Amino acid sequence: MSPRAAWRLESIGFTRVYDYVAGKADWGSFGLPLEGTKGARAGEYVRADVPTCRLDERLQEIRRRVTAAGWDTCIVVNESRVVLGRLGRKALASEEDVAVEAVMTAGPSTVRPSITLAAIVERMQSQKLTGALVTRSDGRLVGVLRRTDAEAALNAASFDPPLSSTGREGQ
Amino acid sequence: MPTPIDRDDVQRLVAEGAQLVEVLPHEEFEEEHLPGSVNIPLKTLDAETTRRLERERPVIVYCHDYQ
Numbered sequence: 001m002s003p004r005a006a007w008r009l010e011s012i013g014f015t016r017v018y019d020y021v022a023g024k025a026d027w028g029s030f031g032l033p034l035e036g037t038k039g040a041r042a043g044e045y046v047r048a049d050v051p052t053c054r055l056d057e058r059l060q061e062i063r064r065r066v067t068a069a070g071w072d073t074c075i076v077v078n079e080s081r082v083v084l085g086r087l088g089r090k091a092l093a094s095e096e097d098v099a100v101e102a103v104m105t106a107g108p109s110t111v112r113p114s115i116t117l118a119a120i121v122e123r124m125q126s127q128k129l130t131g132a133l134v135t136r137s138d139g140r141l142v143g144v145l146r147r148t149d150a151e152a153a154l155n156a157a158s159f160d161p162p163l164s165s166t167g168r169e170g171q
Numbered sequence: 172m173p174t175p176i177d178r179d180d181v182q183r184l185v186a187e188g189a190q191l192v193e194v195l196p197h198e199e200f201e202e203e204h205l206p207g208s209v210n211i212p213l214k215t216l217d218a219e220t221t222r223r224l225e226r227e228r229p230v231i232v233y234c235h236d237y238q
Contacts, residue, residue, distance in 0.1 A: 001213055001234040003173070005234070006232050009232065017229075024205060025236040027178055027205055032205075
């Protein structure tokens with residue numbers, strides 16, 4: 001649609017016309033702000049301090065680090081922070097001292113920061129998930145959305161409806 | 172000829188004063204839109220509806236995705 005609009009603008013006489021062809025889906029999937037009535041989005045409540053590790057690190061060291069940070073999961077990323085896997089409670093509880101790659105869950109499911117809180121809460125509840133892994137559309141880690149955080153935010157929003165259509169600006 | 176751009180270009184051009192125009196229908200614009208954008212649906216795009224845009228400043232159009 002936007003290419004036709006761009007050409008139409010030129011036909012009207014505009015000379016400096018640009019076409020952002022990937023549009024607002026691309027914008028939101030990179031965690032950039034959107035305004036409107038659609039409601040709060042996952043990206044606003046993500047915990048970016050979730051522990052991360054590399055494929056070749058040893059499980060024993062990771063377990064110590066994750067426990068000290070108060071988490072029960074660790075996200076396996078590469079040097080560009082692209083998500084490769086996840087260590088859950090079971091893997092972290094293992095007494096083995098092997099490389100992360102040997103025990104991680106590869107290719108975990110992810111969501112974009114632009115998914116609405118209502119949609120992701122519904123998904124986590126129906127699938128009995130305690131959290132959702134949030135990445136940008138290029139696979140880079142944004143963080144983890146905890147279900148308790150998302151449910152609390154959704155409940156708070158239902159008691160405090162937005163006064164305008166400009167989303168959560170200023171919060 | 173209109174120039175295709177990516178999100179980095181959008182941020183740079185907006186910082187330089189470009190105007191953002193969403194060309195989706197009004198209801199979709201109300202649901203979510205880029206900050207600072209105005210809504211001129213494609214079906215209504217003409218000399219009259221674009222009168223509020225400044226011709227000397229760049230204009231960036233967008234919709235939902237590659238549709």
